[in-house]
Amino acid sequence: MKTSVYPPKPVPGDRIAVISPSSGLPGILPLPYELGLRRLRADFGLEPVEYPATRRMGSTPQERADDIHAAFADPTIKAVMASIGGDDQITVLPLLDRELIRAHPKPFFGTSDNTNLLMLLHNLGIVGYHGACLMTEIGRPYALHPMTADSVRAALFTSGPYELRAPERFGDSGRDWADPETFRVEPDSEPADGWIWHRPERVVEGRSWGGNIEILSWLLMADREIDRDPAAYDGGVLFLETSEELPAAEEVFYILRSMGERGLLARFPALLMGRAKAWSFDKPNGPEAKRRYVVEQREAVLRALAAYAPQTMAVFDVDLGHTDPQVVIPYGGTVRVDGPARRITVTY
The missing domain is CATH 3.40.50.10740 (Murein tetrapeptidase LD-carboxypeptidase, N-terminal domain)
Structure with a gap:
């Protein structure tokens, strides 16, 4: 990379x-x-x-x-x-x-x-x-x-x-930004269960690449900013997150499948998957619907990794996208994912 x-x-x-x-x-x-x-x-x-x-x-x-x-x-x-x-x-x-x-x-x-x-x-x-x-x-x-x-x-x-930490609570719903009362109360939150690790047997350190998966898919379709040689991404840390549009699990799988068919997915020995936003004003999901959405998205990602990048380590529910709290990820900067120690360190 x-x-x-x-x-x-x-x-x-x-x-x-x-x-x-x-x-x-x-x-x-x-x-x-x-x-x-x-x-x-x-x-x-x-x-x-x-x-x-x-x-x-x-x-x-x-x-x-x-x-x-x-x-x-x-x-x-x-x-x-x-x-x-x-x-x-x-x-x-x-x-x-x-x-x-x-x-x-x-x-x-x-x-x-x-x-x-x-x-x-x-x-x-x-x-x-x-x-x-x-x-x-x-x-x-x-x-x-x-x-x-x-x-x-x-x-x-x-x-x-800078070592990232998993929050004890997170927020996933919002109030009307046009209403002054929204800004007089602390946003709602709920307990967070911590990061979920997949294949945490090794330590990966590399340059980060990725971002919002829906935007990434558009760039792939338009053939913009993506290196045509997949080897350019060898050894990097992929990080992805989904938006308040709440893309279906199958859509997330299709995007990752396309990355796999392009030869991209297997280039990254580690993936940080942002905590899936599971509520929006258009889809005000209740607790059970939110839980189901998150589980289905994680299963879709794991299905794609199994097919195209079976050796890739993944960490789910990192608060790096449409999340509250939100941690900053250096784009193109160094990220270290220590599976045995269950630690993630970024370099700012």
Whole structure:
């Protein structure tokens, strides 16, 4: 797998770009967005800088590309954070000036649809950070989750190893972001059972690659940002997560099967599978339906591994995606998965 370099880190007092490479939801749902801006200042000591399309729903791909260019080219901006995800960032990729971005490497934070930009940065040799969208994590109702805040702070300001921990509780449901009352109470949570390990007989250390599995499937279909030589991913740590769209277990299997048929899946000796989000406003599953969804997704992943990567070690229910709390995963950075010790360490 190609080597990526870690871009210089910001320090408190620096300016951080806040952009919307996908959806302009800050313009429609300002409460979590404004709260996120306040917390960047108060909790992290950073000065957020907005761009023309940050609060604009329906902005064109070119307008969003222009914001990305401006954020990376400005020497006073020391990090870049996405406001939220979306579903069409793939249309922005062809418009990006790769040499401009390569010449001005900066830490970029985002999840979900931001898998697009994270993968582009990886292909430019720049480590990105899968985690910490402004509205979802930094603008979390009531208070920052302590585990999220600790991971984000470490990824933003420090370099070196950071050991992930499994939470005692997690949240999987939400309330209306348009209602001020949502932000006056702690989000609901439920007990977490810890990570589930599959084939934990060895230690794997490698560069991370992956992201949101639905976005990854679109990139595969469009033949964008994916190396055509599967050997380019040899020895890496694959990490995957699913979104609030709640893709069916069979769909997850089909995507992994396609990766297997392409020769990709077996290249990764370790897989970190994010805790499956099992509730959404469109599908407000109860406890039994949520449990069934999670089990069926895990079985689908194991079925794909059995067929295409039987030696791959896997860890399920890592809080790296559409989860609360959420840990930041360096994209293209070093991840160590110690099966015998049941430990996961990332390098920020």
